[in-house]
Amino acid sequence: MSKTTSAKAKNKTSVTGYTFIKSAGGVDEYQLKSNGLRVLYHNRPETGVVTTNVTYLVGARDEERGVTGVAHMLEHMLFKPTETDVKQGIKSGKSMQFERETGCILNANTWKDRTTYYFSYPKELLNEALQIEAERMNGVILNDKELKPEQGNVLSEFDMYNGDPHFALSVQMCSTAFHSHPYGHETIGYREDIEDYTPDKLEKFYRNYYRPDNAVMMVIGDIDKKTALEAVRKSFGDIKNPDTSIPRFTIREPKQEGVRRISIERESNTNIVSIGFKHEGFPTKDWFVTNIMLGILSTGPESILHRLLIDTGKASSVDGAIEPTSETNLGLLSVTLAEGQTHNEIESLVLNSFKALDAKTISPLLKKAKAGILTDEMFARQHSLRIAQELTEYVSSGQWEVYARTPEILKSITTKDILDSIKKNFEENNLTIGYFVGKN
Amino acid sequence: MLGKTSMKYHINKSENYSLATIIPKQTPTVSALITVDVHDERTVADQSAQLMYGDAILSGTDKHTREEFLNAVNTLGATLSVNVGSGVVTFSLKSRKEHFGKLLSLFEAMMISPLFSKAELQRIRTTVHNELIESKEDSKSIAQENLLNTIYGFSDRKYTYPIEETIECVKTTQVRHIKALHSKVLSRNWTCSIAGNSTECEKLHKTVKRITNNFSCKDTTSIHQQKTPKQVAVLSNIPSRSNIDFSIGAPLPITLHHPDYVPLSLGLAVLGRWGGFSGRLMSTVRELEGLTYGIYAKLEGFSGTEQGYWRIITFFAPDKALQGLESTFREIKKLYNKGITKAELEKFKTIMNTSQVLLNDSIGGLLSDLHSYHYNGFSLDEMKEHKNRVNSLTLDEVNKAIKTYLNPNNLTISGAGPTKTVQKNIKDFIKSV
Structure with a gap:
């Protein structure tokens, strides 16, 4: 220059x-x-x-x-x-x-x-x-x-x-x-x-x-x-900082050994199986891979679990969510059971179905998931409130500039990334499984 | 205020459709909404077919299986969705501008030659059945539906048949019922609105023209059955919930075009403006008394020719329900007896004008606002006039509208949630209002 x-x-x-x-x-x-x-x-x-x-x-x-x-x-x-x-x-x-x-x-x-x-x-x-x-x-x-x-x-x-x-x-x-x-x-x-x-x-x-x-x-x-x-x-400009430093905790989570389980019983007609998995923090590439992986598994009528559970009448809904937190957090994949289904059977069906996934199945779904997310990003970036909301998550992660690179990160995600993500996230030592049991 | 200067608005009307366009200065995306009123007479069969139609229409064409059709839409990264409720079908199309032409081709194929196969219908029956079972614990929706069933008769579009009856009817809904509903969609007037550049707007126009030209628009008689107000408490016990959801409301004998609509909407905004914290109910029942997280009041259910209702939406913990209702009714009575103040009138004029300015921040917001006016039969000039009407409102007009329409003795209290322990208290309370 x-x-x-x-x-x-x-x-x-x-x-x-x-x-x-x-x-x-x-x-x-x-x-x-x-x-x-x-x-x-x-x-x-x-x-x-x-x-x-x-x-x-x-x-x-x-x-x-x-x-x-x-x-x-x-x-x-x-x-x-x-x-x-x-x-x-x-x-x-x-x-x-x-x-x-x-x-x-x-x-x-x-x-x-x-x-x-x-x-x-x-x-x-x-x-x-x-x-x-x-x-x-x-x-x-x-x-x-x-x-x-x-x-x-x-x-x-x-x-x-x-x-x-x-x-x-x-x-x-x-x-x-x-x-x-x-x-x-x-x-x-x-x-x-x-x-x-x-x-x-x-x-x-x-x-x-x-x-x-x-x-x-x-x-x-x-x-x-x-x-x-x-x-x-x-x-x-005139607001002063206190003389004290900002308290911060650095806590490392102990290693998990084996699947963790929890159940809730409540007077209700609802029955849920929720599969929790610990995922990487935001905004690493791994986080975006996990987010797309979750979409491929659970979002929309073409998703793996929609076809497996909704189209066959085994479940009334399937939801997947991860939060954009800066450190490893728990993502959830939740299935609301149809009448007559049991928690154990649905849990096995879901986890076994992941083992059968291959590049042939994932590749076309990945292409479409990326196209959808990139279009959604275009819509989101035309509204100041939504820009602020999205940018906030990047700010809180300490890396706001990744906001500008997000479309490139999304484009770089490969089928192998998704298959690796499924394998890593749904490995036994990474799982916490929850049952909501409705009692009438 | 009709949007920012860098946008162009236009409405093009024909016998079969009406198209409103917003052309922003620069946008890489296109959004379009198409709404069709298919209501004639509400029956449980009609309600069931409507529940199934959204999935059915997206389940393939004579050239695509369901899988191929969904794949074609999703490959574009586009959205093609269908929302059906209260006898109104709305198609929503969203994509990047370079893909809009292809999305429209798929939409056209879907409308002209939908598959409606028996196998797909069997799948949809099961899906809808499961969704209906899940909805049995949706306390917010149940509270609203029970309220509307006290306001509207069986044949009105806003009436909801009981879940069990609907489940039975879904089992017997056949392809011919879905086809009959689709024929209605094609033979009624289409209200279309689009935000995109002029080339994409023209593409939508040509597509809509081609589809609707194949059918002649029929005159229909739609049944609207608004009942007289009823002071009653309707309670549904749903033990799994923590709070009781309330919908408190009464019918209003006016339409959107009635001169009292705008003054009444300002008066009701003072009581409980939707969203935010500016309504009296939020300032008192939430902020001062700490009885609920949210409490709002709004006008709903209006369309070009049909009368709507007013509704207060809130929730209370069971042990706070009675106190919450007492506080809510205290504020309603205060509004009814004393009206609003001059300061509140001026303040809410500003608030309503600001909400118009804020629409300019989002093309989606502008489109949704324009589409709503367009669907309800307003021309661009009438829409402008309707929005500007707020600025000329007088205190007398607003308070007269409040006194005419917001009588607390006309209200139905509909609650859904863990009501078992408070049923008697609430029923006694409504008698004492």
């Missing part, structure tokens, strides 16, 4: 108060010099809409026993009033007020590795949205008055999930699969822990993890880069 070109490139990326980090796939990464907050920017012209999304690198994996679900509970509390709101007489909290007065889209979600808050709004509201996000980064009031009703809501949310046999079974399977790693508990936590939350427990978590150097802000939409970055600096 010549000196002139280099200077031009520097001018293009240089923004006051920021260090330019990198660009990939139309996304630019900057870091605020004052406090280390990282900012991802992506332009989508002519929509009139901006989505801002802040991801804190903290989730259920950072919780200790007895306070499971606290990351999620805290997420709820960030919609409560901040110290600034109280001074300004805003009882409901400014984020709620913002939604109630402007009609913007606002929400949040917590997962194993991260907690994410987002707004989608007409671009004129950029400064207001960012200011709200900045105020709740460290100013939320955590006391009994605010906590108690929200605790009731989270218990209601827990019951909503737990009433679903698939969810109830997956909770038990995760805790069976992981003896030590915190992925062994669900993000929402255990009901008993939720009932025992106190403001102090939440405060400790909030102070440890909600800080600029543990957050990534995304600005995606119809706004120019300079305006976006200046607005972020204006709202977040």
Whole structure:
């Protein structure tokens, strides 16, 4: 690169108060010099809409026993009033007020590795949205008055999930699969822990993890880069990090020896066999291979298990899912049994069918699965909210730039990769099998 | 607001179809929706055939077996899906633009010469049977269906026949029943909407023209049976669930085109705007009282000529059910007795306008919005007028609509979940409203 070109490139990326980090796939990464907050920017012209999304690198994996679900509970509390709101007489909290007065889209979600808050709004509201996000980064009031009703809501949310046999079974399977790693508990936590939350427990978590150097802000939409970055600096630039370091657990899961099993019995007509397998973290190529492998086995009428179980009347549904977590997690392949089928028989049928799979069967299915996923990606990348949602998973893995390379990774997956993935993932020492047994 | 300036909108009408197009400035993808109303009179046979039609139509043509057909669609990385419900069939086509022509050829083959073989029908009978068994514990759907069965008569499209009766009927549904339903699909007016570049829009237009030109569009009489409101509690005990799902609602004697529709929709949004946190029910029953994770109110079931209903959707733990219902009805009564405030009127005008701006973020969102208006008989000008109507609403208009239509004494409470321990309390409660 010549000196002139280099200077031009520097001018293009240089923004006051920021260090330019990198660009990939139309996304630019900057870091605020004052406090280390990282900012991802992506332009989508002519929509009139901006989505801002802040991801804190903290989730259920950072919780200790007895306070499971606290990351999620805290997420709820960030919609409560901040110290600034109280001074300004805003009882409901400014984020709620913002939604109630402007009609913007606002929400949040917590997962194993991260907690994410987002707004989608007409671009004129950029400064207001960012200011709200900045105020709740460290100013939320955590006391009994605010906590108690929200605790009731989270218990209601827990019951909503737990009433679903698939969810109830997956909770038990995760805790069976992981003896030590915190992925062994669900993000929402255990009901008993939720009932025992106190403001102090939440405060400790909030102070440890909600800080600029543990957050990534995304600005995606119809706004120019300079305006976006200046607005972020204006709202977040003065927030200080605590002097303490961010607590992190490094936990290695003990080796699994043999199949692990769990069953739930409940008054119900539903019967489920769920086959859990430990898969590689996101966004490794292995993760994408496993994801496509799972699609080939269980998604759509052409899939292996649809033909084997749905078309033959042995099951009413088949579902497969893996989560984009940064470390090894439990993927699930679940079969809802038709009347008259037994758990043992379906389990054997499914696992034996995998042993018979060969390149001739997999190759055409792989070609179609890749074509479908690449098309879905094209649709997803035309909507700022969906871009933010997808990019969030890459951010929480610590490798957001892989987002830009995903289509290439998908194209590189071969039939051998899929066959190897089936063999590796469904090997006995990698399995946790769950039965939901309905009792009438 | 009719979308951003870089898009073009157009509606082309003929005797057999109507085509609305959105042409974004630049997009590598194409999405199209085609909706056909096949309702005449709801019967259990009709309901069963509709449950089976979606799978049947995707099960091959005279030139493709099911396997070959699915393979051809999936090789394109495209989506060709069929949704059938309440007498309405919607085909959804999605692909990259370079594959849209091939996808349309497959769609045309599927519509002109579907296979409808006996062997495939036997497979579908089993699949639908198993799905129906699984749906016996779908408390949310059961609560809604039971509510609608108190609002609409047996012959209305929104009536749902009991699962056991439907299971029996599915067993006897034959190829001729599916063929008869398909003939209806071909002989009714098609509402088509597409978002894609002009070449792809033209391809869809030609395909639709070719398919529908083979059939003459028949005038039909569709039965609509809305009942008078009934203050009653309908409860289904599903012990495996943790929460009780509630659908609380009443019929409304107006259509989408009625002058009271827009003021009523704003008034109901103040009570429980769908999604988000801005409704009064979310601020009180959830936020202040902590009784549920979500509680919303909405207008539903409206179409161009048919009257809809209003519904509150929520769930409560069994031990909080009574308190939850009391809080919900307190808010409904407050709205009914006192109406909304001037500040709420202005706030919700802004909210409704913002939701229009946010549609511009996604071509899929714009298409779905346009298709809904298009299907319900709005021209582009009427759609614009309907959307702008919100800006001229007065407080008097909104509160008058609330007083006319949202009487809490007309409401049916439908609950599904672990209701056994609270049945008596809920039945006593509805009598006291």
